[in-house]
Amino acid sequence: MIDYIQQFKDRHLFHQCTNEEELNKQLNKEKSYFYIGFDATSDALHAGSLVQLRAIKKLVELGHHAIILLGGGTTKVGDPSGKDESRKILEYKTIEANIENFKKIFNHYFRDYKDKITYANNDTWLSDLNYIELLRTVGSHISINRMLTFESVKERLKREQSLSFLEFNYMVLQGYDFYYLNKNHNCSLQIGGSDQWGNIVLGIEIISKINKKDAYGLTTPLLTTSSGKKMGKTEKGAVWIDQEKFSSFDFFQYWRNVDDKDVENLLLIFSDLDKDEITSLIDEDINKAKKKLALIVTSDCHTEEDALKAEQKATDLFENKNFNQDIDLIQIKKDVSLKITDILVINNLIASKSEAKRMIENSGIKINDIAISDINHEITDKDEGSILKIGKKRIFKISFKN
Template sequence: MADLINIFEERGFIEKTTHDEELKDYIRNNKITCYIGFDPTASSLHVGSLIPIMALAHMQKNGHRPIALIGGGTGLIGDPSGKTEMRKLLNPEMIEANLSGIKKQLSRFIDFSDNKALLVNNNEWLSELKYIPFLRDIGKCFSVNRMIKAESYKLRLDSEEGLNFIEFNYMLLQAYDFLELFDKYKCRLQMGGSDQWGNIVAGIELIRKVKKDISFGITFPLIKTSNGAKMGKTAKGAVWLDSDRTSPYDYYQYWINTDDRDVARFLALFTFLPIEEIKDIEKLEGADLNSAKTVLAFETTLLAHGRDEAVKAYQAAASVFGERFVPEDYLMHSTVPRNSSKAEDISVPCSYINQDVLKLGIPAFKLFHEAKLTVSGAAARRLIEQGGAYVNDRRIEMFDEMITSNDIMHMEILLRSGKKRIHKIKIKQ
């Protein structure tokens, strides 16, 4: 069985582990069950959730059984970890709707058939808990003095809003989840983000006290881009895994615009390409590094949206920005198209307009707003005044410049906001 801890360390997944040597021995010598919890606060996960998703997928690829625990019960309370104010409370109907979307997205990365992986909702047991027995059997195992020293609680205690008593219970409930999964599925490993360290250790302690047995924890580092930005955040907001929220084309564009310094690191974290091939591109620059970005964008889109959408996004980008050639001997395990393929713009955001309308012309700021390249007409004016608006790669100087039929090229007009965001106006006769 592959040495999964080494795989995680090589690819940059691990920040902390408990029981270091015992954990390594346990994973090397057993087919294990592990779990990660996912908050059902939205109907879609986003790029910031990819580290735990990829970790579970690596577990499965290496012969282990992952559990994706959806917090249908804890979601009714809200995790205070990493938050300076209380989360908005969700009702059961909202959570149920969110669960459906999350399962669909996880299924792109993890095979849930034939119990190869499990999708479990903690509402199954948390909703059945009785308060007094829970306090007697579980609450007695927790020291309030130790709890309030946990980073997740300290942040809230020091905030203006403070820590709500409902949230104070969250650590107990997450620890109880681990105990429940230990009992039901022999799950001995919990993984999560760095902000979950205190909750994970609480679960390990609870299992030790109640079951007199050992369990383990792994936390992942908070992944930021080299310029310090949080992963998955753009000027437009979060980059979602749901294609209705972030189109496969926009998802592809997010990855292809990766900072040069992050390409090798992100290939290791967010694709399954062999680490040896990834190490070979660490010193590349210029056009060669752009080819690596193409592979990164294609492979990440392939995982999240499937091959058809990844190919469409690749071809659409080629139709607008030109095709990037990826040599045959370059990151060889990638299935990115390597031969010149017909560049299609099927995935490029576009809209249609009658040619007659353009005879009179449309003010540039209005056209950019209608194409949803800005959130308002005023924002479109600012974009143009700051020199960030282009029509067919020609910079627009005046916000009220009229865009007319003279701007039509091959029965379309290409609008561009800054370097990255584009929109095609297709002309109807």
């Protein structure tokens, strides 16, 4: 008998579960359908979603079947979970484009398990759902008192922040999704991030009352550092899984430069190495362990070839100090003088001018290894071919164009 829950706990993929013992029995009794939903609120997934992707991969490797629910319908409403304010309402065509890009990302990430993955779009059933029918089907089985206890609602009300009726309905729609998939696809388990707990429980209660079946929920933890800070952001913004939005080299470097204290946790989540191997690797050489982590995650999300190229480029730049190779260019129009802060922001190298100023004040911006101390420092034609260093691990060559 496989102890699924313990495996999830050992790999730091477990936050909480509705019934650990019964879920273990269900997963051992038969190969089960489970689902996890992704609302298409952006055109790509960021690194924080990788914990859920690893959870999917863990279960499909053990023979179970994943339904990846693309929230074409629920994205039209907006999930209030974990948010201090209402989400921006997206145009339908934007949602559809985002979903197509999500599918491309999923197809690549799960390229070795395509026969174990099914896609569903809840717009298929939610858009045609008559509101009166929804109220008659699930309305009498949902307690408003219960919904008001969910953290996503309670925290917004506690802070006296607006929670629209549109958002309040989101929980009902997600619960309906689980009910629908359970009824039509025999889906017995929903997995989600830790902020989805209330929505998942609501779906389980609807299934119990209407379908008269057992269903289960399991949540994964947030991807955080040892200090509790959310991972997945850099000076230039989100760490996107999509290679077109975040280069393989930058992606590799993000994982290569994580804090020493986070390496063990991240290797447990993202690798298949056992704990003794991880401990031995870290004890032997922490930098070697970080390279291993970066190589594994970049290979999974991009390709092994791209990961190896990124590793070699990092070695050439930071260990061999070889700046004559193919370094990313920052191109500036000739005969134009720009402040260093403007160049950093315009080229999306740093998220904001305030962040650029902070880095300059902390000697984090260098040209040819000389720290810039003046936030009004201007880059001119004289800087052609100079090496711009941002922080310890990001290097660019300045180039002027006509």
